[in-house]
Amino acid sequence: MNWSSSIDGAFPKPLRVILRGVGQVFFCCNALTGLIFLVALYIGGLSAGAAATVGVITSTVTAYLLGFSEDDIDAGLYGFNGTLVGPCLFLFLEHSPQLWLYVVLASILSTVVLAAMMRILQPYNVPASTSPFVLTCWMFMIAVYAFDSFSRGAILPTPLIPSEVSGVAAVPVDMWVTALTKGVAEVMFADSIIVGILFLTGIAIVSLRGAAMALGGAVVGIIVPTLLGANQTLIEMGLYGFNPVLTMMAIGWVFLKPSGRSAVLALLAGILTVVCQAGLANFLAPVGLPTLTFPFVLVMWMFLFAAAKSKYWSDTAAK
Known part of the structure; x- marks a missing residue:
């Protein structure tokens, strides 16, 4: 819709890039849509909204610092995996002050993994999509068993043999x-x-x-x-x-x-x-x-x- 594109362009560039990163979770390169998504997350829970905010900012800034494609960054493509990483870790792991550091580290890694996956999949004309988010979160969920400062949350599935x-x-x-x-x-x-x-x-x-x-x-x-x-x-x-x-x-x-x-x-x-x-x-x-x-x-x-x-x-x- 033209009017939504006009509103998207009216956002200051740094904010527009961040909000587009949130919007790209649903393939929407639009800052207004990203803003609606982020507000919705805060309505759903302050921790989830804050974690998503930290995740999208961290993953986007990481892409800038590592010198990845500015066109991809501006489109929000380096933001949506970080957006998902934050709420995911807060859902499945026990809340602690150290968890925020965990979110930052996972968001950084999601950007690196995305760049790697884009490189691998480029010859096949297939997008990496949310695979960096999945691989990163799986790694960090398994890693908590090795650290005293972290523990699994009640929602994280208990290892068991599948049953009917x-x-x-x-x-x-x-x-x-x-x-x-x-x-x-x-x-x-x-x-x-x-x-x-x-x-x-x-x-x-x-x-x-x-x-x-x-x-x-x-x-x-x-x-x-x-x-x-x-x-x-x-x-x-x-x-x-x-x-x-x-x-x-x-x-x-x-x-x-x-x-x-x-x-x-x-x-x-x-x-x-x-x-x-x-x-x-x-x-x-x-x-x-x-x-x-x-x-x-x-x-x-x-x-x-x-x-x-x-x-x-x-x-x-x-x-």
Whole structure:
């Protein structure tokens, strides 16, 4: 939307770059959208908002200091992984003064990992996306077992052998709004209906198709796990929704030319993301790690690699 671009350009450059980094979590290179996302995070919780702020500033400044592409930095591409690192570590690890240092170090590393992943994937025309955030957070979560100053939080999964789910049932109709909005909000680890609505609003400011893909991913994150017999509580919390949200946005709006065909492909990718998430959750259970957004990253990579071989999408694959 032209008016949102005008507002984006009105922000002072340093602030615009930082806010674009927040917006890029949902592929939105827009400072106004980033501001809405950041305000939403603070509404969801002061710690999460502050951690995201520290993360995006640290990762962006690191990119400047290391001399990475200014065009990429200005577009916010070195900010969104840091934005995710902060709230993630505050969610899964016990809060302590040292945790802030942990967030800063992880945000710095996410920038270095992103640059490395971009270099590796560039010949294949595939984006690194949130893979640096996933790899960095996994490393820091495992590392806490070696340090006395840190300990795992109650939400971090306990290492165990996977077992069959219990509490399987269809999501009640009156819980659909909750599950839909939380499916969007959980992209940034927010367990809040209001945050989900604000995230969708921020995306819609940039693109109605992008918002539609995000909402479609949230719907997939309810219907598919329900049909497959997943745990109802997890579905209602939006934990099966946030990965399909990102997958459908990536395939149906960002990296392939928006069309009816790419929308169908996005739907298929969203469905398979649910299965991939369930598989990865069981795969990671023995080491006690959450899947984070890796199901989205893995499915997106596979579909973009496949699109390059198709006569329908080979000329529209990711830049």
